[in-house]
Amino acid sequence: DGGITQSPKYLFRKEGQNVTLSCEQNLNHDAMYWYRQDPGQGLRLIYYSQIVNDFQKGDIAEGYSVSREKKESFPLTVTSAQKNPTAFYLCASSMGTYRDTQYFGPGTRLTVL
Amino acid sequence: GQQLNQSPQSMFIQEGEDVSMNCTSSSIFNTWLWYKQEPGEGPVLLIALYKAGELTSNGRLTAQFGITRKDSFLNISASIPSDVGIYFCAGHTESGAGSYQLTFGKGTKLSVIP
Numbered sequence: 001d002g003g004i005t006q007s008p009k010y011l012f013r014k015e016g017q018n019v020t021l022s023c024e025q026n027l028n029h030d031a032m033y034w035y036r037q038d039p040g041q042g043l044r045l046i047y048y049s050q051i052v053n054d055f056q057k058g059d060i061a062e063g064y065s066v067s068r069e070k071k072e073s074f075p076l077t078v079t080s081a082q083k084n085p086t087a088f089y090l091c092a093s094s095m096g097t098y099r100d101t102q103y104f105g106p107g108t109r110l111t112v113l
Numbered sequence: 114g115q116q117l118n119q120s121p122q123s124m125f126i127q128e129g130e131d132v133s134m135n136c137t138s139s140s141i142f143n144t145w146l147w148y149k150q151e152p153g154e155g156p157v158l159l160i161a162l163y164k165a166g167e168l169t170s171n172g173r174l175t176a177q178f179g180i181t182r183k184d185s186f187l188n189i190s191a192s193i194p195s196d197v198g199i200y201f202c203a204g205h206t207e208s209g210a211g212s213y214q215l216t217f218g219k220g221t222k223l224s225v226i227p
Contacts, residue, residue, distance in 0.1 A: 104155035
């Protein structure tokens with residue numbers, strides 16, 4: 001079964017702690033993305049990667065970091081510098097061609113206590 | 114950045130009714146995508162549109178890429194309870210640098226009354 005997996009589904013952290021969200025895809029897609037979703041809002045791009053070992057900041061990258069060491073994996077770290085980290089985080093992937101379609105994982109809900 | 118205006122924000126309809134929602138922008142888009150998101154899940158692609166004027170159907174869903182390339186609409190015919198969710202439009206703008214990034218509308222929340 002091809003698809004995108006995100007883990008964990010729910011994540012709780014204390015203020016001041018870093019936390020890493022996992023995203024894995026077996027679609028052989030070159031490009032991967034991280035979005036943040038807040039209630040009643042559209043999706044906002046945090047980081048994206050068009051190829052292994054390369055990534056670019058999106059619209060709201062402050063307080064987040066990523067790595068892309070493998071084609072299949074694009075983990076997102078929410079650092080303590082992120083002032084309001086409680087949100088629903090979505091990972092997506094695409095073939096990486098011009099105007100291609102993005103496919104989403106099931107999401108991780110992060111709550112800061 | 115680019116903005117998409119999606120309307121209406123929410124809809125309450127009776128089962129069996131038809132639904133229409135749309136997205137508009139002041140900028141030209143090269144692609145229009147429509148996604149559905151159910152509570153606690155990721156968005157699922159419903160329809161992708163790539164050419165101005167294109168009209169595409171997926172079962173009871175029909176979407177069109179506006180001729181001006183600045184708008185798109187999604188229609189759902191004969192709604193059923195499982196149509197409940199949030200529908201997002203998204204698109205790629207014309208600039209090459211932005212072609213990998215999608216701009217999203219804020220969504221239309223659909224509720225179906227049995």
